[in-house]
Amino acid sequence: MALTKSHGYDLVSQKSPRSWTAAELHKPLFLTNPDVSVRGLNRMTAIVTGGGGAIGRAICRRFADEGVVVGVFDMNGTSAAETVELIHRGGGQAHSFVADIADYEAVKQGAAAFERVAGPTEILVNNAGWDRFANFLDSDVELWDRLIAVNFRGPLNLHHIVVRGMAERRRGKVINIASDAGRVGSSGEAVYAGCKGGLIAFTKSLARELASRGVNLNVVCPGPTDTPLFRDFAGEGEAGQKVAAALERAIPMKRLGRPEDLPGLVAFLSSEDASFITGQVISVSGGLTMHG
Numbered sequence: 001m002a003l004t005k006s007h008g009y010d011l012v013s014q015k016s017p018r019s020w021t022a023a024e025l026h027k028p029l030f031l032t033n034p035d036v037s038v039r040g041l042n043r044m045t046a047i048v049t050g051g052g053g054a055i056g057r058a059i060c061r062r063f064a065d066e067g068v069v070v071g072v073f074d075m076n077g078t079s080a081a082e083t084v085e086l087i088h089r090g091g092g093q094a095h096s097f098v099a100d101i102a103d104y105e106a107v108k109q110g111a112a113a114f115e116r117v118a119g120p121t122e123i124l125v126n127n128a129g130w131d132r133f134a135n136f137l138d139s140d141v142e143l144w145d146r147l148i149a150v151n152f153r154g155p156l157n158l159h160h161i162v163v164r165g166m167a168e169r170r171r172g173k174v175i176n177i178a179s180d181a182g183r184v185g186s187s188g189e190a191v192y193a194g195c196k197g198g199l200i201a202f203t204k205s206l207a208r209e210l211a212s213r214g215v216n217l218n219v220v221c222p223g224p225t226d227t228p229l230f231r232d233f234a235g236e237g238e239a240g241q242k243v244a245a246a247l248e249r250a251i252p253m254k255r256l257g258r259p260e261d262l263p264g265l266v267a268f269l270s271s272e273d274a275s276f277i278t279g280q281v282i283s284v285s286g287g288l289t290m291h292g
């Protein structure tokens with residue numbers, strides 16, 4: 001049956017090779033469980049760095065809810081173990097690994113240990129990050145080195161170790177958690193912003209290199225999000241509250257982000273629904289930053 005404008009879109013006048021049938025047009029997108037939000041995550045395996053932190057934990061828990069076996073990587077063993085405990089209590093599967101992502105050998109050992117218990121890694125979320133407020137001219141080399149080690153070198157280590165196997169198996173999804181600071185700049189965090197901007201450019205470049213090898217890489221940029229990292233950055237007490245209030249006024253949706261604002265997009269980009277998306281950068285910032 002040829003379709004007309006009564007279906008809301010004039011398919012007949014498009015120069016497509018053939019008209020769609022009504023059955024094709026009305027095929028349900030989700031064929032089985034209506035509670036499953038994205039396709040293809042069940043029984044996948046994922047490493048999430050910084051999985052003991054606020055945003056990382058929210059991502060790990062969402063993955064576990066989707067049936068993913070999660071490797072919770074964090075240099076803070078206590079908070080990583082807490083994430084695993086929360087997932088186990090919810091009936092999910094997770095394992096914790098203590099590693100400083102800046103340490104190549106520690107990451108290699110952690111990834112090998114995860115793959116021994118869970119099988120090959122199919123999803124990698126580079127979420128661990130660290131920041132310290134300092135105007136650039138007042139900062140020192142020691143601070144730059146730590147910022148670069150955690151926010152840029154760390155993700156490089158994870159890609160080099162984990163993405164190699166994905167490319168060999170021609171199957172993998174990588175989501176890098178950068179920051180809006182890396183897209184638009186941010187006073188008091190020039191080196192951190194530089195690392196996040198570098199992570200964005202690195203992701204796009206690797207997405208090009210691996211597009212034909214079954215590995216998709218995308219970037220998610222949180223805006224200001226109420227987490228321990230944000231509180232460290234904004235400062236304690238009245239000064240910190242003023243920073244938070246000023247940001248809330250500037251954000252079109254009039255609130256700071258919350259950790260649970262991030263996992264939906266990460267789950268989507270990790271899923272089969274996002275198979276034709278690579279090298280993209282998406283902000284989750286309540287409209288604070290809007291890019292074309």
Ligand SMILES: NC(=O)c1ccc[n+]([C@@H]2O[C@H](COP(=O)([O-])OP(=O)(O)OC[C@H]3O[C@@H](n4cnc5c(N)ncnc54)[C@H](O)[C@@H]3O)[C@@H](O)[C@H]2O)c1
Pocket residue numbers: 049050051052053054055056073074075076079099100101102126127128129130150154177178179180181221222223224225226227228229230
């Ligand atoms: N909170 C924000 O406002 C905001 C804004 C933009 C981007 N981000 C990014 O989101 C990500 C998560 O941040 P968050 O706000 O949840 O912070 P968080 O401090 O709550 O969590 C960060 C986690 O990373 C871990 N970590 C830090 N350095 C590590 C290392 N070297 N090796 C292994 N683990 C390490 C920490 O132990 C912690 O558990 C970071 O990449 C951060 O840069 C956060």
